[in-house]
Amino acid sequence: MGRTIAEKILAAHTQTKSFQPGDIIKVDVDVALANDITAPIAIRAVRQSGVEKIAHADKVVFVLDHFTPNKDIASANQCRYVRDFALQQEIEKFFDGGEAGVEHALLPEKGLVLPGDLIIGADSHTCTYGALGAFATGVGSTDLAAAMMTGQAWIKVPPTMKFIFEGELLPWVGGKDLILYLIGKIGVDGALYRVMEIEGPAVSALELSDRLSMSNMAIEAGAKAGIIAADGKTEAYVKPRAKRPYTVYASDKDARYESVTVFDCAGIEPQVAFPHLPENAKGISEAGDVKIDQVVIGSCTNGRIEDLRIAARILKGKKVSKGLRCLILPATPEVYSRALGEGLIDIFLQAGSIIGPPTCGPCLGGHMGILAKGERALATTNRNFVGRMGDPASEVYLSGPAVAAASAVTGKISAPQEVMS
Amino acid sequence: MILKGRAFRFGNDVDTDAIIPARYLSTSDPDVLKKHCMEDADPAFPDRVEPGDIIVAGKNFGCGSSREHAPIAIKASGVSCVIAASFARIFFRNSFNMGLPIFESDEASAAISEGDTVEVDADSGVIRDLTTGKVFQARPIPGFMQELIEDGGLMEHIRKRGGI
Numbered sequence A: 001m002g003r004t005i006a007e008k009i010l011a012a013h014t015q016t017k018s019f020q021p022g023d024i025i026k027v028d029v030d031v032a033l034a035n036d037i038t039a040p041i042a043i044r045a046v047r048q049s050g051v052e053k054i055a056h057a058d059k060v061v062f063v064l065d066h067f068t069p070n071k072d073i074a075s076a077n078q079c080r081y082v083r084d085f086a087l088q089q090e091i092e093k094f095f096d097g098g099e100a101g102v103e104h105a106l107l108p109e110k111g112l113v114l115p116g117d118l119i120i121g122a123d124s125h126t127c128t129y130g131a132l133g134a135f136a137t138g139v140g141s142t143d144l145a146a147a148m149m150t151g152q153a154w155i156k157v158p159p160t161m162k163f164i165f166e167g168e169l170l171p172w173v174g175g176k177d178l179i180l181y182l183i184g185k186i187g188v189d190g191a192l193y194r195v196m197e198i199e200g201p202a203v204s205a206l207e208l209s210d211r212l213s214m215s216n217m218a219i220e221a222g223a224k225a226g227i228i229a230a231d232g233k234t235e236a237y238v239k240p241r242a243k244r245p246y247t248v249y250a251s252d253k254d255a256r257y258e259s260v261t262v263f264d265c266a267g268i269e270p271q272v273a274f275p276h277l278p279e280n281a282k283g284i285s286e287a288g289d290v291k292i293d294q295v296v297i298g299s300c301t302n303g304r305i306e307d308l309r310i311a312a313r314i315l316k317g318k319k320v321s322k323g324l325r326c327l328i329l330p331a332t333p334e335v336y337s338r339a340l341g342e343g344l345i346d347i348f349l350q351a352g353s354i355i356g357p358p359t360c361g362p363c364l365g366g367h368m369g370i371l372a373k374g375e376r377a378l379a380t381t382n383r384n385f386v387g388r389m390g391d392p393a394s395e396v397y398l399s400g401p402a403v404a405a406a407s408a409v410t411g412k413i414s415a416p417q418e419v420m421s
Numbered sequence B: 001m002i003l004k005g006r007a008f009r010f011g012n013d014v015d016t017d018a019i020i021p022a023r024y025l026s027t028s029d030p031d032v033l034k035k036h037c038m039e040d041a042d043p044a045f046p047d048r049v050e051p052g053d054i055i056v057a058g059k060n061f062g063c064g065s066s067r068e069h070a071p072i073a074i075k076a077s078g079v080s081c082v083i084a085a086s087f088a089r090i091f092f093r094n095s096f097n098m099g100l101p102i103f104e105s106d107e108a109s110a111a112i113s114e115g116d117t118v119e120v121d122a123d124s125g126v127i128r129d130l131t132t133g134k135v136f137q138a139r140p141i142p143g144f145m146q147e148l149i150e151d152g153g154l155m156e157h158i159r160k161r162g163g164i
């Protein structure tokens, strides 16, 4: 019986000789990630266990990206707690201050996550790295504490569901639209406990940034991982960045899938997910008349340079609608620097946008763009739960960067074609 | 162990932002978090909940973020266990890692009403609605996870057994 990519990666990281979906196995992890919100609980657990020096500091990555630059005294204290621990434990992969960026944009960019890796992160969007052909999954802080001490994690072996995207993309459609469409079809628990393996000619044609947006949102369908097999484009991306060897895995022809679903991209227009769940996805032509108060372009889903280029194409020479705040947050310092060099930041400023630092900021309703009661935002982020960006009576709509930028110009949810002749 | 309390009902897909909104994540202090537990889903919950009470929800409870602040807030507010038709996967593992008892049962999730008095035998997974007299059986818990509960969570498990 053949095996899927996920099963091959798990097998390469466990002593357990044979396993089935549903079995619980112990795995060695390559990378254990946490941020300023989840690391403190993990650190406290390590401290309470009495361990002086953690055994696996080399696997640990800490990124202070959520409530940074510190939004208040409490978050400053939290960051300091993590910083002190990182220094004391000599954790080299510690990203703070001007080295920090939104973690799931930062780690691939720094070459810290590679094909064939087994990655756990105390952040649910750790699944982003599946786009590099890795097994990457979100866990809790206690799991992270355990990994720092033992180098291991427990994993319930998941079955795999396959999703194939056939055909060619319609204009202005990107990875974000495909994944919103998929979640709209299967629901927010449509892949609960499963691995999603995503492939097909349309996915092969996508650049890495679009693939990362897709794997990023696997958790929004409840999945444990969202894997896209590494190909030539993946290797071209990771080779210059990698500082250690990596392994490219492919699923066997006779691998076992719980289900196989095929989508034809000919029928997928730019998508918008309506409040308050990512599964409320609609094609832009069905969005109706939705006035918005704020647009956010950024986050681990769509804050990469490719996303900013799309937004700049649309915003160039235009003005943000009067009364609307258009916030643009480059996801990492490198993205920011490239956007400056390419003149994108200037285009955004001329259009009347606000440029923020590389931070999660408004994505999780932390700071830098919180919504008032009754306000509506259209964001390139990944979650539109009640109260996600501010007041419990505010609303978040999700889209890719093209729809977000076009809507910033019109003041209501709009197709890119409406502002681009 | 017998867990007993009044049922607080919630719907499907209760996310971790509803359990504990991100605006309170600048702390992980249980006593602060419990004051805001479930407040975006039911603002009265933090005041009304009493030790032993039980959360009963639909499918996919705890979806969204990986924040352990969610089970911490629930535990700190005195809730003795959560019964749902299904749990989101990170919430599921966090609960076992931290020792918050959770039970999966489609039937109990559908039949128990707000305010019913419910009793759960944590060892056998038998759920009794004492108000209606109905009895349900929760789905069995895998062996390793039973070990985690017996040991009192993942960190204690590692301490006792020298590894995961």
Ligand code: SF4
Binding pocket: A066, A102, A103, A104, A123, A125, A299, A300, A301, A359, A360, A363, A364, A381, A382
């Ligand atoms: S950008 Fe948003 S979704 Fe991504 S890691 Fe930050 S808070 Fe989480």
